[in-house]
């Protein structure tokens with residue numbers, strides 16, 4: 139036991155001096171990202187030490203409850219590790235971020251709730267309650283979240299963005315919009331079922347603090363529109379769309395405090411026009427903005443102090459009365475509830491799953 143400890147100390151000293159220690163264990167798990175369905179995921183590891191590129195044959199495991207998935211690295215990194223990061227990700231990461239993972243894992247490698255990662259047989263481990271799955275944010279080792287920023291061993295960095303779907307030309311078929319989070323370019327595809335019928339670049343928004351936060355039909359013309367949020371200023375703008383043309387770009391709000399997070403869009407008052415649902419990241423309060431086009435007609439407090447372990451995972455009309463409703467999920471107990479809404483008021487709160495058991 140004493141011998142093993144001594145050897146570790148020697149390796150650390152060599153590494154810190156940029157020496158020739160052939161090692162692997164001074165990497166720290168630094169950033170985790172997943173989309174909602176687990177098809178787009180990455181793990182970033184970082185080190186300040188040299189000599190850590192000898193990762194071949196070492197294993198990273200991902201665990202939740204009694205389930206563990208393992209991935210063993212099949213090659214060393216090429217070059218000295220000092221001050222570098224490397225990336226383990228699913229196949230889709232390269233196309234969506236421009237950053238090619240150094241190692242490719244199967245989809246769903248990371249668990250999005252109650253997960254634990256273990257690097258190199260215990261060299262580092264990280265437990266977390268939930269990953270942000272909004273498509274934009276990643277979990278940082280500090281416990282906070284930030285806009286995702288994958289960087290591979292070659293030093294290529296980018297921002298991973300997911301396409302959003304909406305029927306931009308109103309033909310009843312869903313279309314796609316993708317923002318390049320590194321260059322600020324935006325491209326749209328009109329779809330004809332599974333084929334692309336037209337594609338075009340939309341205006342570039344070079345400031346990458348601007349994020350697409352959802353689609354909904356703000357003006358009620360049957361064509362999906364886009365809402366943007368500036369993650370630095372809290373400003374919100376909407377793009378009213380006509381196919382792949384931005385018919386009107388309008389400010390909805392010049393600055394909502396960043397603690398208020400946009401949870402979703404839906405038509406909460408059944409006037410055929412999309413409204414916004416907000417959640418306060420510290421107080422848990424819920425607010426609804428009823429909109430007429432891009433004008434806020436009323437800002438309503440729907441509820442206060444909803445525990446932060448409960449997250450709004452969907453806005454949609456659950457009971458088909460024309461008013462969109464809120465779907466809530468609590469990961470620790472695996473519980474789900476629906477709030478039937480009437481404008482900004484909660485008409486009825488209905489538990490659907492409690493402690494993993496359906497309520498019958």
Ligand SMILES: [Ca+2]
Pocket residue numbers: 304305306307308309310311312313328329
């Ligand atoms: Ca369409």
Ligand SMILES: [Ca+2]
Pocket residue numbers: 354355356357358359360361362363378379
């Ligand atoms: Ca519209």
Ligand SMILES: [Ca+2]
Pocket residue numbers: 404405406407408409410411412413428429
């Ligand atoms: Ca409405």
Ligand SMILES: [Ca+2]
Pocket residue numbers: 454455456457458459460461462463478479
């Ligand atoms: Ca409803």
